[in-house]
Amino acid sequence: MSERYHRSGASSPMYQMNYLTHMLCCMCCTIGVITGSPASEASTTDSAPSVGHHTASTVRLSLEEAITLFLQQNLDLLIAKYGIESSKGEQMTARLFPNPVASLGAVSSPVQGRTLGNSGQLTSQVQQLFELAGKRGYRIESAESGLQSAEAGFEDAVRQLRFAVKDAYYRTQLARRRLVLAEDNRDRFSRILEVNTIRFKKGYIAEVDLIRIRLQLIDFQTQVIQAIQESESARSDLRQLLRLSPVAPVELTTELEYQRVDPDIIKLRALASDARPDVRAKRWTLSQREAELRLAKAYRIPDVTVGAGYAVQGSHGPDNPNQMAFSLGVPLPLFNRNQGKIIQAEASMQAAGADLSKTLNQVENQVEVAYRNLLESRRLVEAFLGGVLDDARSTFTITERAYDRGGATLIDLLDAARTSRTIQQNYIEALFNYQRNVIQLESAVGTDITS
Structure with missing residues (x-):
């Protein structure tokens, strides 16, 4: 059958075009398969120490370890610490x-x-x-409020930087999951291509079907390359945040996995309004401005x-x-009679009060939006875990077996492969969005959420 198939159209233009397409796809597939192995090796260089003359020890980091390392080396926090020391100096001066x-x-x-x-x-x-009229006491009160505001500002910097590290950490894990999925799809279609190449040589399938399989394999190989690039970019961003060497192998031990979180929104609202560091910093700033107003009036x-x-x-x-x-x-x-300073102090106090009201409004909206996003993303992840993800995987496997037995067409196989890939990619994205919404809600509230 194969011999008749080749002889019947050997001299036709259509056969020549198919032959050229066949040769081109073979070359692309060969390049893709050859480059696939080094790409896979490159994707795992951060999970194992390099072997050679320049051997670097692998840096194993959990999420909390990454946060601790980042906070120890961050220059913005160092600047904030200097601000606290400056406020302590002002407090000492006020007591003299x-x-x-x-x-x-x-x-x-x-x-x-x-x-x-x-x-x-x-x-x-x-x-x-x-000094009369309690001037020294008002100065001390103002300085103490300024110190409390600086310390709360430092805590707020920690809050924001923790979110940045968590986001970069899980983005790196997201890129790794994408890479694993792309490599699985590529390897699976490599096996399908090997089997169908043998079937083509025996005349069981048409050449156009073999070309379609090769094109699909090239598409998966392209996804692998893109996933490797995304993974390296994400790891590079994480290394920069942690101030690690560009050649230091990094292994992340906290997986991107689903953990159901069901927070109490009423408690979260109250907690954010009372305990969030930037809100406390604004309140202490308002207290400082009130003390400065009393001090300005005392100078009369x-x-x-x-x-x-x-x-x-x-x-x-x-x-x-x-x-x-x-x-x-x-x-x-x-x-x-210190009239000008009194007017300035009153204006500063009013501005601090308005700033506090603005911050409270922003916090309330951030908590509400983050909570709603968390609920929606949780619902989507649980929908995937409720059977959609397993159905997509099993459908591809069933269709592949049916295709091997002749019970399904190549179109059915390719459609099942694309559907399975799309569903799994969407699940990974939904899982990352859910985890990101969790840390956004934690950042909006100002504390970790455990239940």
Whole structure:
């Protein structure tokens, strides 16, 4: 049958075109299969140490280990820590009292022969400023609120960076799952191609069917190459976040798998409004502005400067050569009663209050959106796990067996392969979106969600 098939159209243009197509597909398939093995090896270089002259030890990281490593080396957190230290310095400054002022003066008339030794006067005095109206207490209150705000800002930076690491970590796992799926499809169709090449040589199938199988194999090989590129790009992003060497093999131990999360939205709303770090930072900033307003109003009351001194005169001076001196100084608030600073402090307090309201509104919306997205993505994943995923896999297997026995056409086989691939890809994407919605909800609330 095969011989008759070839002889009947050997001299026709259609046969020549089919022959050229056959040769081209063979070349592409050969290149794809040859390059497939190194590509697979390249895809696993991050999961095993390289062997050779330059051997690097594999870095095994769970999700929490990756977060810990990232937080230890992140420069933004280092800057935030410096901000906390600066606020501690401001707090220390606010607690200090004004320094006393010591003065020393001399009175003499050398033109008239009255020198300091015979009839001049030597005066020493110490003055101390006493702050009234609770100014020091308001300064301390403002500085303490500023310190609390800086610490909450640091916690908020940690919250945002934890989300960035988790997202990069699971993106890397998503790329790995895509690569595994693409390699499975390629390997499966490689076996199908081997079997059908033998069948073609025996004349059991037409050449056009063999070409279709080869084209499908090339399509799967293309998906493998794309998945390798995506995997390497995701791992590169993760290495940059963790500040690891570009050649360091990395093995991620926390799998991208489904774990049902059923949070209580009412508790999450209350928790986000009360405990989220950026909300606490805004509240402490508002408290700081209120203390600054009270301090500005306190400056309307002048402070008192009290002084005490001692004067010594020369031997030819008056009868009282030794004198005690006391002084009391109070500014007269006739013009400057700190009106401008009070207006500025009031405006700053109002702006801080508006900023807090804005942040609370954003947090409430973020929690609500993240919660709804979580529910939808969870419903989709559970739909896949409810039988759709297994049906897609089994359908491909059943169709493949039926095709081998002649009970299904090649079109049925290719359609089952594409359907199985699409369903599995959609499941992986849905699983990643679900996991990402979980960490988005955790970031919106400001704490991890375990149930």
